[in-house]
Amino acid sequence: xxxxxxxxxxxxxxxxxxxxxxxxxxxxxxxxxxxxxxxxxxxxxxxxxxxxxxxxxxxxxxxxxxxxxxxxxxxxxxxxxxxxxxxxxxxxxxxxxxxxxxxxxxxxxxxxxxxxxxxxxxxxxxxxxxxxxxxxxxxxxxxxxxxxxxxxxxxxxxxxxxxxxxxxxxxxxxxxxxxxxxxxxxxxxxxxxxxxxxxxxxxxxxxxxxxxxxxxxxxxxxxxxxxxxxxxxxxxxxxxxxxxxxxxxxxxxxxxxxxxxxxxxxxxxxxxxxxxxxxxxxxxxxxxxxxxxxxxxxxxxxxxxxxxxxxxxxxxxxxxxxxxxxxxxxxxxxxxxxxxxxxxxxxxxxxxxxxxxxxxxxxxxxxxxxxxxxxxxxxxxxxxxxxxxxxxxxxxxxxxxxxxxxxxxxxxxxxxxxxxxxxxxxxxxxxxxxxxxxxxxxxxxxxxxxxxxxxxxxxxxxxxxxxxxxxxxxxxxxxxxxxxxxxxxxxxxxxxxxxxxxxxxxxxxxxxxxxxxxxxxxxxxxxxxxxxxxxxxxxxxxxxxxxxxxxxxxxxxxxxxxxxxxxxxxxxxxxxxxxxxxxxxxxxxxxxxxxxxxxxxxxxxxxxxxxx
Numbered sequence: 001x002x003x004x005x006x007x008x009x010x011x012x013x014x015x016x017x018x019x020x021x022x023x024x025x026x027x028x029x030x031x032x033x034x035x036x037x038x039x040x041x042x043x044x045x046x047x048x049x050x051x052x053x054x055x056x057x058x059x060x061x062x063x064x065x066x067x068x069x070x071x072x073x074x075x076x077x078x079x080x081x082x083x084x085x086x087x088x089x090x091x092x093x094x095x096x097x098x099x100x101x102x103x104x105x106x107x108x109x110x111x112x113x114x115x116x117x118x119x120x121x122x123x124x125x126x127x128x129x130x131x132x133x134x135x136x137x138x139x140x141x142x143x144x145x146x147x148x149x150x151x152x153x154x155x156x157x158x159x160x161x162x163x164x165x166x167x168x169x170x171x172x173x174x175x176x177x178x179x180x181x182x183x184x185x186x187x188x189x190x191x192x193x194x195x196x197x198x199x200x201x202x203x204x205x206x207x208x209x210x211x212x213x214x215x216x217x218x219x220x221x222x223x224x225x226x227x228x229x230x231x232x233x234x235x236x237x238x239x240x241x242x243x244x245x246x247x248x249x250x251x252x253x254x255x256x257x258x259x260x261x262x263x264x265x266x267x268x269x270x271x272x273x274x275x276x277x278x279x280x281x282x283x284x285x286x287x288x289x290x291x292x293x294x295x296x297x298x299x300x301x302x303x304x305x306x307x308x309x310x311x312x313x314x315x316x317x318x319x320x321x322x323x324x325x326x327x328x329x330x331x332x333x334x335x336x337x338x339x340x341x342x343x344x345x346x347x348x349x350x351x352x353x354x355x356x357x358x359x360x361x362x363x364x365x366x367x368x369x370x371x372x373x374x375x376x377x378x379x380x381x382x383x384x385x386x387x388x389x390x391x392x393x394x395x396x397x398x399x400x401x402x403x404x405x406x407x408x409x410x411x412x413x414x415x416x417x418x419x420x421x422x423x424x425x426x427x428x429x430x431x432x433x434x435x436x437x438x439x440x441x442x443x444x445x446x447x448x449x450x451x452x453x454x455x456x457x458x459x460x461x462x463x464x465x466x467x468x469x470x471x472x473x474x475x476x477x478x479x480x481x482x483x484x485x486x487x488x489x490x491x492x493x494x495x496x497x498x499x500x501x502x503x504x505x506x507x508x509x510x511x512x513x514x515x516x517x518x519x520x521x522x523x524x525x526x527x528x529x530x531x532x533x534x535x536x537x538x539x540x541x542x543x544x545x546x547x548x549x550x551x552x553x554x555x556x557x558x559x560x561x562x563x564x565x566x567x568x569x570x571x572x573x574x575x576x577x578x579x580x581x582x583x584x585x586x587x588x589x590x591x592x593x594x595x596x597x598x599x600x601x602x603x604x605x606x607x608x609x610x611x612x
Contacts, residue, residue, distance in 0.1 A: 026163040028139045033158040034176035034371040035410040039148045046142035046154035048132030055343060056125040057171040057377045058104055060094040069093075070387040070428070074553040076561060082549030084389030087353060091121040094384060100168040107165060111137055119347045138175065145178070153178070171373035179341075179369040179422070202439035211438050215512045215521050218262045218310030221531060224438060224507070225311075226599045227538055232315055233545035240308055240537035241318035241356035242530055244281065245341045245363055248301035250319050253287045254514040258306045259313075261519075262512065266313035273305065273317040278348045281321030288516050299515055303522050304362060304530045306513045312534035315541060318356050320345055342423060346381040355390055357540045357550040360533035362395045362526035364462075366402070367422040368410050372468050379426035379469065386428050386553035393533045393554075394424040395525035396433045396502040397462025400576025401494075404448045404457050407577035418464060418494045418577050424501050425466035430554045431501035433461035433592050434508025434528040435569055443572025443584045443591045444508050444523075461505065462525055463574035463582055463591045466498035474559040475500060478588040485585065493577070503558060504566060505592040506532040535597045542608035551606070563594040565602030 036042070072080040085093075096104075104125065108116065117126035131142050131154060138159040145155050159175050202208040211220035222228035232238075244250065256270035275283040288298060301319075308317055322345045341363065349355055367375065382392055401407065402419030409415040424431040434444040448458040465471075471479055479500045508528035510521040540550040551557060569592040574581030584591050 026165075028160040029163045029166065030158055031161045031166055031169070032171070032176060032371060032373055034178075035157055035412055036145060036155070036178045037366060037369050037410045038408060038414060039406075040145045040178055041148075043144040043146055046131050046144050048130060048135075050131050050154065051128055052131060052134055052154070052174060054127050054129055054134060055173050056104065056127070056169060057173075057374075058096040058123050058125065059100050059168050059170055060121075060123050060380065061097050061100075062093045063380055063383075066090065066093040066387055067383060070383055070553060071556055073387065073389075074556040076557050082389075082552070084549065084552055085387045087120070087350065087388065090350070090384045090387055094121045094123050094380075096123055096168075103165060103168050107162065113137075120351045124343075124347060134175075138172065140175070171371065171377050173343075173371070173374050176371045177369070177374055179365050199437065200439070204439055207438050213437060214510055216507055216510055217512045220438075221311055221507060225535055225597050226601070227311060227535060230538060230542070230599065232312075232538060232541045234541045235314045235316060237544050238537060238541045238550070239316045239318055239356035239358075240312055240533055241320060241359040242304040242308060242533070243345055243359065243361045243363070244301045244304070244319060244321040245345075246300075247282055247297055249282050249284055249292075249298050249321060250275070250301040250305040251288055251298055251515075252285055254298075254302050254517065255305050255309065257517065257519075258512075258514045259309060263310050263313060266309055269309055269313055269317070273309070273319060275319045275321065277321055277323070279323035279344050281323040283319075283321055293516050299522060300362060300526055302515050303511065303513055303524075303526055304360060307511065307527055307530040308360065308534040308537075310534070311531060312537045315534075315537050320349075320359075322348075342378050343381065346378065346385060350381065350384055350388075355385070355388065357389065357552075358391045358393065358533045358537045359385075360393045360530040361423070362524070362529050364394060364397055364421045364424055367420040367425050367464075367466060367468055370422050375422050375426070375468050378423065379428055382423070382426055383428040389550055389552040391533075391536055391551055391554045392429040393432050393529050393536070394426075394429045395462070395529035396424050396431045396464075397421040398434075398459050398524050398526075399457060399462065400445075400460030400574045401463055401579070401581050402577045404576070404578060416493070416577075418490070420464035420466045420468075420495075420498065420501075421462055422468070424462065425464065425469055425499055427469050427472040427499045427555075428553065430503045430558070431462075431593065432525060432529040432532045433463070433502035433505035434523075434525045435461070435505050435592060435596055436507070436509040440571060441507070441567070441569055441596055443505075443569060443574070445572060445575055446509075446523075458575055459523060460575035460581075461508070461572075461591050462502065463576070464498075465494045465496065465500050465590065467495045469499040471497055471499050472555070474556050478559065479590075482585065482587075482589060486582070490579070490582070500590045501593070502590070503555060503593040504532060504595065504597065505569065506535070506596050532597060535599055535602075538599060539602050539606060539608070542603050543606055546607065546609040548607045557605075558594065562602065562605050563588070565598055565605045566593075566595040567598050568595045 072078045140156045140159040259267040435441040436444040446459040506528040509523045511527045572584040574591045
């Protein structure tokens, strides 16, 4: 996807810059190497006159101070708790030093580059350049790479900078990134499936009355997670949002059909939720066109908006559609390389004065497809959002430990190992896994099998330990104990010292929803994540109605006291990578986190009033 959006550009970028010939202040030295995952095949050289929107991430001035403040305003036992930063305060902390800014601008000008755009904190510089010019700038070669699903991109596996710039530039993309931001939805069916033989009907009459395992509805979620009797009071001050990529569009007519059937009092909100276009992202008010229907798009976007609206109405909803859609065909004269999904959205968000208190994202893919330097910088952008008081929820993935027959590293040796996902592996976001059944809930699982339409991979709640990000302090106690209790199980297959996920979970199997005018069901952590976001938005409603601040970055609160408001899940395994995987246990585990939300109990763990 396209990198930074036009709204961030402070200078017109109507034509690519022209090089006047490099003037190196110091010799070029390799800055980064990154091998593509084995699903990618290297082809011929990329076409030199194709234009790339190059994103240059300058070293941020004082991120360490921002991180310290983020944890203070997110710690319920700290005196600064809830005193979130505003956009100007965040920008001032991450603005690059004058030295870094001067060195990088001098380098670009020496290479004939004058048209530049910027992020709000000036920590990203954006230029449009032909591939051949980027190759000279970075002393590298771009080749075409083809993914096994047909996606085509132009990338390199190594790039260089003058030695004196290494400490002033963190990352430059698109260069070595091979990620595609796949949505975490398992599948959808029009006809409800048969009830599994192992399913046991809940003994709780209230739950049994409204929960059907073959098609789970908002009334079931509201009953199961105790939101049914809560009446939101702060809808004018509280908002919830969700992101869309890959050309996905939430279809208002489908959402209206869904709400008329399952939440009729909320039906009007299908026409009034706000839809934002970022970097020419698609928005539309009418139904799917014939071509859109044929291309099978918007299952994800429809699921997101319907899951949120069904649980959190009348809380206003913001939908963000970020432009750029693979495949990028390097042989065609396309204007930009459109495959950088998260940076465009998050930097646009940071430009805004007012942003939702909770935002759900149902996209991700193997961490190793993203260069470490780029993943770290995008993660830092998420920290900036958290410092402003927004909870970022990301789905944990649908392939357990990494899918079937896919768990090999890109270290050049195809080493076997579990594959963590990004962005959920970022320690500044909250990961959401998936559950199924009702009494008790258990970690979601459906085995891989061959079908009439081809092989279908397993569906299991995404589970992992980051190879990029160290375990944050808020996880030390519970994650260390969990690993100790494994007694060496799967040693060598995962990073014991890495950030572990997910943090919480919610229902993620057979959601009732509408697509293209027809009701069906859909599954995935793409379902559990927006559902959890909707419930957290109700908690914020209770807080704001009490004159308190929203929760903001959830994890310090969650791991210190908030976990008491979640129902522990104790049944299941992580699966994936051709093994049974990590076990679900009492307390936190890297499959269901701390479990599923109990709204009334969560509110008790906040400063909100509790008188309903």
